[in-house]
Ligand SMILES: O=P(O)(O)OC[C@H]1O[C@H](OP(=O)(O)OP(=O)(O)O)[C@H](O)[C@@H]1O
């Protein structure tokens with residue numbers, strides 16, 4: 292793989308499409324084994340997770356449902372600051388087994404703010420599947436139950452992840468060249 296340019300930045304190859312495929316199949320197999328007869332509801336957090344979600348979901352061997360949600364952040368009136376709402380979350384979550392699908396956990400802020408709102412609906416369980424995590428960037432106590440790759444604290448693009456709108460269609464993952 293060659294280095295690529297997206298907007299004004301150069302990126303170097305980091306994970307090949309084959310690396311990603313192997314890992315995604317591994318995660319789908321683990322999840323399938325853990326959720327036999329539980330009919331989990333996957334919630335894919337848009338936009339970045341759309342490819343990861345599709346690839347995990349198509350490799351499941353169990354009964355499962357999926358819904359795609361978009362998180363919107365606005366300044367809340369509570370002392371805790373921002374409030375995150377989910378657009379497109381129609382299903383009742385009560386007593387459901389929920390698996391959040393994320394392309395990346397960076398600081399952890401998004402899921403840290405969102406999960407309490409899911410918990411409010413009293414699902415049977417909530418777990419997180421994240422293709423990428425950045426342990427050195429983590430600022431909030433968010434833990435991926437199913438983790439693809441723990442990566443260095445460098446900006447990445449490809450396989451759903453964008454740099455200012457571009458790069459989501461690149462089948463591999465590239466890391467910014469500093
Ligand atoms: O752990 P955090 O620091 O909160 O970062 C992770 C979030 O950032 C990305 O979304 P982004 O806001 O870039 O939106 P997008 O998925 O629509 O590109 C990613 O999909 C996560 O939702």
Ligand SMILES: Nc1nc2[nH]cnc2c(=O)[nH]1
Nearest residue numbers: 397445446447448452453
């Ligand atoms: N594209 C992209 N989006 C992110 N959101 C949080 N971290 C990242 C990252 O490294 N790359």
